[in-house]
Amino acid sequence: MDKFVRSWLAELKSYAAIFALVAVLACVPIVAQLLDNPFLIRLLTRAVLLGMAAVGLNFILGFGGLLSLMHASLFGIGAYVVAILAWHDFNMEPVLGFSGTSNVLIALPVALLCVGLAAMTTGVIALRTMGAYFIMITLAFNQMLYYFSISLQTYGGGDGLQILSTLTFNHFVITSRAQFYWLCVAVLGTVLIVMHKIIKSRFGMILQACAQNERRVKALGFAPLPYKLVAFVISGLIAGLAGALWAVGQGFVSPADLSWMRSADLVVIAVLGGTGRVYGPVLGAIVFVVLESVLSGLTPYWQLPLGLIVIGIVVFLKGGLADLFVGRRHA
Amino acid sequence: MTPVLWVEQTLNGVQLGVMLFLMSAGLTLVFGIMNLINLAHGSLYMAGAFFAATFTLWTGNFFLALLLALAASALLGVVMEYSVLRRFYGRSHLDQVLVTFGLILVVNDVTRLIWGVVPVPFGIPTFLSGSVFVMPGLPYPIFRLAVLAVGLLVALGLFLIVAHTRVGMWIRAGASDRVMAGALGVDVPLIFSIVFAAGAALAGLAGLMAGPITAVQVGMGEPVLILALVVIVVGGIGSIRGAFIAALLIGVADTFGRVLLPPALGSMVIFILMAAILAWRPRGLFSAHG
Amino acid sequence: MLDVKNIHAGYDQAEVLFGVSLHIHEGEVVTLLGRNGMGKSTLVGAIMGIVPMRAGEIVFDGTRLDGQPSHAIARCGLGLVPEGRRIFPNLSVRENLLMAERLPRAVAGQCEHWTLERVVDFFPRLGERLNNNGTQLSGGEQQMLAIGRALMTNPRLLILDEATEGLAPVICDVIWSRLATLKRAGLSILIIDKDLDALTGLADRHYIIEKGEMVWEGDTATLLSDPDRCERFLGV
Numbered sequence: 001m002d003k004f005v006r007s008w009l010a011e012l013k014s015y016a017a018i019f020a021l022v023a024v025l026a027c028v029p030i031v032a033q034l035l036d037n038p039f040l041i042r043l044l045t046r047a048v049l050l051g052m053a054a055v056g057l058n059f060i061l062g063f064g065g066l067l068s069l070m071h072a073s074l075f076g077i078g079a080y081v082v083a084i085l086a087w088h089d090f091n092m093e094p095v096l097g098f099s100g101t102s103n104v105l106i107a108l109p110v111a112l113l114c115v116g117l118a119a120m121t122t123g124v125i126a127l128r129t130m131g132a133y134f135i136m137i138t139l140a141f142n143q144m145l146y147y148f149s150i151s152l153q154t155y156g157g158g159d160g161l162q163i164l165s166t167l168t169f170n171h172f173v174i175t176s177r178a179q180f181y182w183l184c185v186a187v188l189g190t191v192l193i194v195m196h197k198i199i200k201s202r203f204g205m206i207l208q209a210c211a212q213n214e215r216r217v218k219a220l221g222f223a224p225l226p227y228k229l230v231a232f233v234i235s236g237l238i239a240g241l242a243g244a245l246w247a248v249g250q251g252f253v254s255p256a257d258l259s260w261m262r263s264a265d266l267v268v269i270a271v272l273g274g275t276g277r278v279y280g281p282v283l284g285a286i287v288f289v290v291l292e293s294v295l296s297g298l299t300p301y302w303q304l305p306l307g308l309i310v311i312g313i314v315v316f317l318k319g320g321l322a323d324l325f326v327g328r329r330h331a
Numbered sequence: 332m333t334p335v336l337w338v339e340q341t342l343n344g345v346q347l348g349v350m351l352f353l354m355s356a357g358l359t360l361v362f363g364i365m366n367l368i369n370l371a372h373g374s375l376y377m378a379g380a381f382f383a384a385t386f387t388l389w390t391g392n393f394f395l396a397l398l399l400a401l402a403a404s405a406l407l408g409v410v411m412e413y414s415v416l417r418r419f420y421g422r423s424h425l426d427q428v429l430v431t432f433g434l435i436l437v438v439n440d441v442t443r444l445i446w447g448v449v450p451v452p453f454g455i456p457t458f459l460s461g462s463v464f465v466m467p468g469l470p471y472p473i474f475r476l477a478v479l480a481v482g483l484l485v486a487l488g489l490f491l492i493v494a495h496t497r498v499g500m501w502i503r504a505g506a507s508d509r510v511m512a513g514a515l516g517v518d519v520p521l522i523f524s525i526v527f528a529a530g531a532a533l534a535g536l537a538g539l540m541a542g543p544i545t546a547v548q549v550g551m552g553e554p555v556l557i558l559a560l561v562v563i564v565v566g567g568i569g570s571i572r573g574a575f576i577a578a579l580l581i582g583v584a585d586t587f588g589r590v591l592l593p594p595a596l597g598s599m600v601i602f603i604l605m606a607a608i609l610a611w612r613p614r615g616l617f618s619a620h621g
Numbered sequence: 622m623l624d625v626k627n628i629h630a631g632y633d634q635a636e637v638l639f640g641v642s643l644h645i646h647e648g649e650v651v652t653l654l655g656r657n658g659m660g661k662s663t664l665v666g667a668i669m670g671i672v673p674m675r676a677g678e679i680v681f682d683g684t685r686l687d688g689q690p691s692h693a694i695a696r697c698g699l700g701l702v703p704e705g706r707r708i709f710p711n712l713s714v715r716e717n718l719l720m721a722e723r724l725p726r727a728v729a730g731q732c733e734h735w736t737l738e739r740v741v742d743f744f745p746r747l748g749e750r751l752n753n754n755g756t757q758l759s760g761g762e763q764q765m766l767a768i769g770r771a772l773m774t775n776p777r778l779l780i781l782d783e784a785t786e787g788l789a790p791v792i793c794d795v796i797w798s799r800l801a802t803l804k805r806a807g808l809s810i811l812i813i814d815k816d817l818d819a820l821t822g823l824a825d826r827h828y829i830i831e832k833g834e835m836v837w838e839g840d841t842a843t844l845l846s847d848p849d850r851c852e853r854f855l856g857v
Binding site for chain 1: 362366367370410418424425426428429432433435436437439440441443444458510553554557559561563564568571594595597598599603605606609610613614615
């Protein structure tokens with residue numbers, strides 16, 4: 001009994017950082033209220049959603065050793081599906097024989113289905129290659145989907161697509177930014193816990209083993225490809241989920257959300273926060289978004305210092321910000 | 332499609348192909364020899380266009396400006412390699428992607444600081460403007476023909492150097508097995524510095540030739556960079572021959588895809604082509620690594 | 622000629638060589654024996670400047686080699702025939718040979734130097750395959766090419782890592798007889814191989830390496846006089 005309690009406590013303790021992070025994030029609207037600074041909520045909503053996408057990316061980057069530069073496009077598919085369904089609902093035009101919808105609870109699963117299919121198809125091709133080829137193929141797929149989004153003339157083409165209908169959650173309508181923010185934080189918390197569980201599971205162990213020594217994994221009788229593919233799809237689904245929420249929050253989607261530079265931003269966010277921990281990218285996203293907002297407030301040439309910071313991080317900070325906060329992870 | 336259109340689009344396609352080859356040549360060798368992913372290669376393309384536009388304005392002499400722009404691009408490449416990239420040869424691809432992404436941000440904003448956000452005007456001399464009839468009913472811009480000729484000549488020269496000289500053998504040997512080439516007495520770091528500088532100059536050349544056709548503006552390098560990456564992946568990393576064939580393939584496929592197919596599919600055609608080729612040969616058409 | 626003094630070397634965290642010394646005189650053929658994973662290739666790598674060294678020194682004809690880049694070491698007159706042959710797959714046979722061509726440093730008193738023609742005379746099979754790609758050759762031909770390539774650098778010391786591994790007996794015989802010819806011409810050779818019979822017929826002296834340390838050195842007669850030693854260290 002004692003043993004059971006102790007292992008249960010140890011399990012709980014391993015979630016402590018996630019709980020703490022979610023709790024701190026949940027307090028932001030209250031702080032914003034006290035400071036009378038509603039901009040803070042918008043900023044943190046952005047951070048939470050970019051962070052969620054980066055958490056997805058980091059699942060294969062930090063734990064699978066796969067550097068994907070197409071996660072912005074998966075994020076973008078999630079966003080576009082929500083916006084397109086809403087467009088069809090607003091214009092009362094059926095899409096593929098179904099009517100459109102402004103109900104997020106219907107749109108979200110559809111979006112995830114589309115993202116999953118896209119991730120599966122591209123993953124099968126990309127994962128057959130290794131190392132640098134994988135990076136460049138994912139980059140090319142990102143660009144492909146980016147151009148595809150631009151070519152969608154019905155849905156705004158290069159200008160993007162405004163969501164004109166009122167999005168609902170069944171009959172519930174989100175009325176305040178704070179409500180939406182809390183929803184995003186709750187989803188993020190769920191994602192983090194699920195990720196944590198997966199990484200500690202047998203599946204997660206094999207995935208990490210693949211990243212370290214694929215030959216040895218093969219020698220143990222596992223075929224790495226299915227594991228990597230499932231991981232890639234899960235990773236893409238999380239990015240797509242973040243994208244779908246992004247569309248709900250912004251009421252607007254645009255090809256810029258799919259740009260490869262955004263994919264690179266997600267990598268920066270993951271590395272900034274530390275790829276060794278599940279929640280690292282969330283820290284990275286907060287710093288990134290704040291940095292972006294502060295720098296762009298100071299100068300129109302804010303990418304210059306940002307670029308220098310990115311270079312500096314690669315040169316100096318190997319374990320990301322999470323190392324600064326929590327100390328080095330034991331190997 | 333009429334014959335006239337066929338000829339015109341073929342010319343356009345081959346022209347895009349040779350430009351992509353100029354971009355890819357340095358990139359694929361740098362990749363092959365030092366195993367370095369250099370996303371900032373597109374910045375050199377952009378720099379070439381900006382340098383040429385400005386030097387033309389200063390000197391009033393188009394050809395002098397071209398030479399100066401090439402030298403300046405090569406110099407920028409050397410500075411980039413010597414100050415930053417040199418430290419990243421042994422590092423992970425992740426570090427390389429991040430650091431060269433950082434370089435893109437820096438170079439883009441420095442360019443904005445120097446030249447401003449509006450596209451820079453880049454005039455071409457009168458004897459290169461205007462059109463000639465390449466066949467009855469098909470006038471074609473002289474400048475584009477010149478680009479095509481220069482591109483093919485440079486590609487030919489490069490091919491002769493890489494395929495038929497001692498230096499070319501060293502470059503190919505280094506691209507395939509750097510350690511072994513070194514152990515046989517080839518000064519790989521020196522060869523690599525030369526390749527990097529030459530690759531920078533070629534990217535600059537591609538940029539300055541594209542300048543008058545597209546527009547000389549910040550961010551012009553990145554779409555081309557990605558096309559060049561597609562080219563070197565399809566051609567096989569480290570292979571000049573592969574890069575040339577893949578560049579023409581991608582150039583022609585992209586051009587005809589946009590003409591013959593609906594826009595949604597046309598813009599994706601080269602990526603689908605790439606996916607198909609890689610599904611068949613995961614290491615590209617002509618991998619230097621056997 | 623070559624003096625390896627008490628070197629420590631290895632990869633990243635793992636040290637492989639713990640104070641190894643080795644000496645080769647002008648014109649001598651020396652073998653490096655030992656079971657797999659004992660550090661033979663690491664020693665070759667350290668000599669060639671491929672594997673980083675932690676301590677010790679390597680002197681070749683009065684020149685310090687340690688700390689120099691690999692290409693500078695090669696240019697001092699060391700020709701490497703590496704394990705696995707490592708033919709450049711994207712170069713033709715001719716190019717594989719020509720890329721390594723270098724005139725000898727001191728021409729005085731030396732017999733005629735190696736050229737493409739001489740290498741082809743030496744290994745006629747390569748002559749028929751000059752325009753083939755390096756990878757289209759059989760294993761034996763690749764080994765000949767790797768040796769020919771190293772000879773093109775006009776080395777004063779030839780280093781062969783696994784000279785006949787995985788080759789048909791007929792081919793092995795050719796290689797051994799060619800190496801004997803090189804020895805007669807006065808070339809110094811450091812050789813790693815498993816074929817003890819062939820080695821003892823060719824070499825003057827032997828070193829046995831065990832877990833990163835030299836455990837024995839001596840001439841052929843002494844080596845053969847103690848079958849137990851061969852059993853213990855070489856598993857033959």
